[in-house]
Amino acid sequence: GAVVSQHPSWVICKSGTSVKIECRSLDFQATTMFWYRQFPKQSLMLMATSNEGSKATYEQGVEKDKFLINHASLTLSTLTVTSAHPEDSSFYICSAVQGFDTEAFFGQGTRLTVV
């Protein structure tokens, strides 16, 4: 299957700082990318949907000013957690879709710990 790479795999940051997570589709052009968050022993929760060159669509309850998403090219989307706090500690996962009626491929996830 297609490869989606996330970077970094894990990050520890201090409370109040910002963290950027990158999601790249390595061997295909992703028309749409999705960002999820997963807390321990819970399922994945969709945060936002981003299409290349347009603003992201956020799910209800997700603060767009806190979780900044940029999808500047067909192979790269970034999620920036601004002014991170300990409650933002979680497993963040991106996925990418090449087109319509195709499966979504997922990155390996980024474990964020805010101390």
Add this chain to the structure above:
Amino acid sequence: DAKTTQPPSMDCAEGRAANLPCNHSTISGNEYVYWYRQIHSQGPQYIIHGLKNNETNEMASLIITEDRKSSTLILPHATLRDTAVYYCIVRVTGTASKLTFGTGTRLQVTL
């Protein structure tokens, strides 16, 4: 997207077939059934998807009932590496629509 219902957990002996059920009684005609799995601390892995016909690939088989209200994912010869949470998801066709994850089934493969 229609909701799905899966048993929270299942056990399977290594080498035996693992049959994971999923109910999606409110599925619409333009919705596919997708299966993904997530091994601990990794991103989900695509397994298989189908619309109304049964599907098979190198990983698994997908059996969809004629009324499309339920489906079964079959891992023909489960191994310890198949231990994971398996998610059944329905998704609208014709768009790059989002995948909404439910709680999934935690499959434990044992010796």
